[in-house]
Amino acid sequence: MSHVAIIPARGASKRIPRKNLKPFDGVPMIAHSIRTALASGLFEQVVVSTDDEEVAAVAREYGAQVPFLRPAALADDFTGTAAVIVHALQQLPAFEYACCIYATAPLLQARYLRQGLELLEQHRHRSFAFSVCNFGFPVQRALTVDGQGALSALYPEFRNTRSQDLPEAFQDAGQFYWGRSEAWLRGDVLYSPASLPVILPRHLVQDIDTAEDWQRAEYLYAALKAGGELQ
Numbered sequence: 001m002s003h004v005a006i007i008p009a010r011g012a013s014k015r016i017p018r019k020n021l022k023p024f025d026g027v028p029m030i031a032h033s034i035r036t037a038l039a040s041g042l043f044e045q046v047v048v049s050t051d052d053e054e055v056a057a058v059a060r061e062y063g064a065q066v067p068f069l070r071p072a073a074l075a076d077d078f079t080g081t082a083a084v085i086v087h088a089l090q091q092l093p094a095f096e097y098a099c100c101i102y103a104t105a106p107l108l109q110a111r112y113l114r115q116g117l118e119l120l121e122q123h124r125h126r127s128f129a130f131s132v133c134n135f136g137f138p139v140q141r142a143l144t145v146d147g148q149g150a151l152s153a154l155y156p157e158f159r160n161t162r163s164q165d166l167p168e169a170f171q172d173a174g175q176f177y178w179g180r181s182e183a184w185l186r187g188d189v190l191y192s193p194a195s196l197p198v199i200l201p202r203h204l205v206q207d208i209d210t211a212e213d214w215q216r217a218e219y220l221y222a223a224l225k226a227g228g229e230l231q
Helices: 029-040 053-061 081-091 110-122 181-186 211-226
Strands: 003-008 045-049 097-101 128-134 143-145 151-153 170-180 195-199
Touching: 003 029, 003 081, 029 045, 029 053, 029 097, 029 110, 045 053, 045 081, 081 097, 081 181, 097 110, 097 181, 110 128, 110 170, 110 195, 170 181, 170 195
Parallel strands: 003 045, 003 097, 128 195
Antiparallel strands: 097 170, 128 170, 143 151
16 A cells, blocks of 8 residues: 655735745644654655645655645636646656645644554545534534625525524634545546545634634644644
């Protein structure tokens, strides 16, 4: 069996400029993902896919490999993650399993990476296993603001349904995606019954797309670090 970690990290970022290189707890953001991947002991290679020479240099400094630079056509605002992983796999030696790890995942823990691999190994007919967490409130009771600034129920049919009677819903935690290499290359659908969930507690999950997200991630990281929960 062989495993590769692929960390997509393009140079541009519109909402948080140079997000992958911005210092987070004293080191570039991407360093956290690289360090966790290496410390897990799960991977023969930890590879960063980037179009940016500075990102490549920082990735190598923290122990990742950058055996190629990603073409500009795969580094725009519209290219999906799956296409980046497929491109990387086409440049690398053959691996049985490939794990996409996001560069902005400072709360990532090796134990959950291990859990994802074990799930996929145990269920040979599945294609992927990736990190999710449950919503803190039933999504069926979500609200929306209309064009006049008034609140409306997004799902009116559930307006009077008790929250405890609604099925639990989960969201993509945006940390890692284990997949069989053949499934990535084949184009299997990630959000489908082909995937298995690695369920994370909500306090270990924070998407980082805005300045507010970044600040919240710093608060969570500091609290988890003080409490000895970061592993």
